[in-house]
Amino acid sequence: MTTLPPFEHTRVEDIASTVKTVRASFLAHKTRPLEFRLVQLRKLYWGLKDNENLVLEACKKDLGKPAFETYLTELSWCMNDIVFMSNNLARFAKDEVAEDIPFTNKLLGPRIVKDPLGTVLIIGAYNFPIQLSLGPLIGAIAAGCTAVLKPSESSPHAAAVLQKIIAQSLDPSCYTCIQGAVPETTALLDQKWDKIFYTGSAGVGTIIAKKAAETLTPVTLELGGRNPAIITKNADPRLAARRLLWAKTMNAGQVCVSQNFTMVDKEMLQPFLKECKVALQEFYPQGARQSPDYGRIVNLRQFQRLKKMVDDSNGKIVLGGTMDEADLFIEPTFVLVDSVQDSMIKDESFGPLLPILAIENLDEAIAIANEVHDTPLGLYPFGTKAEMEKVLSQTRSGGASFNDGFFHASIPTLAFGGVGSSGSGAYRGKASFDCFTHRRSVTRTPTWLEGMLDVRYPPYTLAKQKKLQGMNDLKPNFDREGRTIGWVAWLAGLIGIKSVATVIIAAAIKLYLQRRSKL
Structure with a gap:
């Protein structure tokens, strides 16, 4: 058994001085050199590698997460992200020649300089406690920012491991970890930041956005959404069942991009349910409860919230439904509902609940998708190419996966983010670097150009105006x-x-x- 470090709240009275130290390091230009950033990224890589067993054990204790899932979605994800960023950082940070510049302005050598935003606050989430904390931090380090990380207190073991890795691997004057819950987060938000990056619920995201607005602090919000899946009468029911079941049982459904409800053409309803039963047996032949490949709900509060959604539903459980509060276990539960006002659809479940709504046709599904949540984080249509293109052209979402469940969100270098109420801003891959970078427009005016610039100086004459029109008008x-x-x-x-x-x-x-x- 691996000995995990203890989770200890940071003293609230120490937070201001900690942030002051981190900001001073940025103002001293410590993080500007590319070589410094590369060293920090590389040390973080080895910090993860050397503490691999701690990460596996922490995620198991916090979420019952199988080692395979932790490796795939936490360890390997972050380590590959570091290697990718290290290999491409020089290219990302290089000045760019400005495009689409009129010929008369090219003599000024307009270019885009990549400046770090400054000192940033990153607030992680509990469902993927390593990836959703370190992913933004990797972008901040690469961009040349200093950063304070506040992991989710709902995954305390993972949070403690993160603190250990950061303290041992990174320059403590530039990067640090603050532990705690509401009081500590409140104290952090009272500080001045150059950017805040938050992953979590829309409710807390709203609070953070309001607080940031007081000091005109930019924010990136990675929120959730009542993400719809649509199965048309032309879809492959077996393919849809397997892929959507995978999306909803990964991390016991605690995935912000998994489908929140599935609309199924009435002609496809029974074939789809039949294939769901087959897929569930294939994935968990001894049952989900006995399977080492199925996780648990993060805590009692979230368990009771999910149970209440099922208890309050007017729908019919057609598959699954077993729950055990002592073990924080909820079986993948398929519920046939008849209204978008049902408790299973009104709110984001963020758990292994699979409400199914029968529909007449694709047009009805599109109308419902736009009504329930017009800007979800993900959208998952199954059917013909023409049907999927129709869905894409008549709906909005942060991202979309055709004939699959959230595959777009599982590509580490593809920009990921929400829109509207599902979030703002994007990261991953190059987008992580861009997220913490200011694109600074710069020109240099040669002294010998003064003869051409006299047109801009008073006194203004008709001759100068005609000259300007000749130079300027398209x-x-x-x-x-x-x-x-x-x-x-x-x-x-x-x-x-x-x-x-x-x-x-x-x-x-x-x-x-x-x-x-x-x-």
């Missing part, structure tokens, strides 16, 4: 009705030819093209 390629002008007329307008001359030149060009085509 010619439209559309008319007053908003219609695109043909290239001949556009070219004539571009070179300033008017009236009869325009007609003559256009006719000449047309005649030339006709003769050439006959050759």
